Amino acid sequence: MQLTAEHHALRDTLKKFIENEINPHVDEWEEKEIFPAHDVFKGMGDLGLLGVTKPEEYGGMGLDWSYGAVVAETLGHIKCGAIPMAIGVQTDMATPALAKFGSDAAKEDFLKPSISGDYVACLGVSEVGSGSDVASIKTTASKDGDDYIINGGKMWTTSGTQADWMCLLANTSDDAAHRNKTLICLPLKDDSGKHRDGVTVARKLKKLGMRSSDTAEFFFEDVRVPQR
Ligand SMILES: Cc1cc2nc3c(=O)[nH]c(=O)nc-3n(C[C@H](O)[C@H](O)[C@H](O)COP(=O)(O)OP(=O)(O)OC[C@H]3O[C@@H](n4cnc5c(N)ncnc54)[C@H](O)[C@@H]3O)c2cc1C
Structure with a gap:
């Protein structure tokens, strides 16, 4: 692939952000076993770096996959694996299906603030006993009027x-098992910033690596979310 001046400009912007805003803090964040995702993502969002391949309508740059590849490669300049992983979850795991298949309302409420860096997104696929075998997940979302109730x-x-x-x-x-699944945008917090009723972060897991990325276990008990 031949990189254009635009690819190089994108790479230089991200590299500068990494050198100034991320790398000086990596040792401290690895030690603390968490990095300030809202601050880092807001800084990246302000530079357009969280929505390179996302639609312009929702604040993205609307560029093709090659620019996403340049971002992914440049994230390798971060002095740890945890923060590139968390950025990758935000840009390439939690949001692509929403950008491609989501309703306008869901994109407005969840995609736009994830591209701007106002929201931190996470991906809830794996469960205890359902890692590689995704089809075996047990979490349910049952319909109740216009809502889903999640357990x-x-x-x-x-x-x-x-x-x-x-x-x-x-x-x-x-x-x-391969035909009964839906991806749902689940708001985790209420207006005061606390976890909503029925959403419990059971624990922050201790890991051998990827230390500055916080990894959680969740429980959901009768969590209501509107169908969109
Ligand atoms: C740091 C970290 C961050 C993560 N972040 C997320 C996240 O944000 N969201 C999320 O949903 N999940 C996340 N995961 C979970 C991750 O996706 C799972 O760990 C992964 O899917 C593997 O599942 P498992 O750990 O249960 O291993 P298992 O599925 O139990 O696999 C154990 C071993 O068996 C092998 N194996 C499994 N099935 C087969 C088979 N059929 N044939 C041959 N070999 C097999 C695997 O290759 C592996 O070596 C994260 C995991 C880690 C470690």
Whole structure:
């Protein structure tokens, strides 16, 4: 692939941000086993770096995959694996399905603030006993009027203790395991910034590596979310 002047400019912008705003703090954040995701993501969002491949309508740059590849490669300049991983969850795990398949209302409420860096997103797929075998997840979202009611739990959730919302995979019917699943935008906090009723961050997991990325275990008990 031939890189254009625009690819180089994008790489230089991100590299400068990493050198000035991330790398000087990595040792401290690794020691503390958490990095300030809202501050780092807001700084990146202000530079447009969280929405390089996302639609311009929602604050993205609307560029093709090659620019996303340049961002991913440049994140390698961060002096640890944890922060690139958390950024990757925000840009390439929790938000692509929303950008591609989400309703306008869901994109307005969850995609836009995730691109601007106002929201930290997390991905709720893995569960205790359902890692590689995603089809075996047990979390359910049952319909009640215009709402879903969510019960279950998630494990190994990157940025989980800090996240504002979760891209949650749940079973929405008793159909076959590969046909009964829905991704749901689940707001985790209320207006005061506390976790909503029924949302419990059970613990922040201690890890051998990726230390400055907080990894959470969640429980959900009758958590109500509107269908969108
Ligand atoms: C740092 C970290 C961050 C994470 N962040 C997130 C997150 O944000 N959101 C999220 O949803 N999940 C997250 N995960 C979970 C991650 O996706 C799972 O760890 C992964 O899917 C593997 O699942 P598991 O750990 O249960 O291992 P298992 O599925 O139990 O696998 C254990 C071992 O068995 C092997 N194995 C499994 N099945 C087979 C098979 N059929 N044939 C041959 N070998 C097999 C695997 O390769 C592996 O070596 C995170 C994990 C880590 C470590």
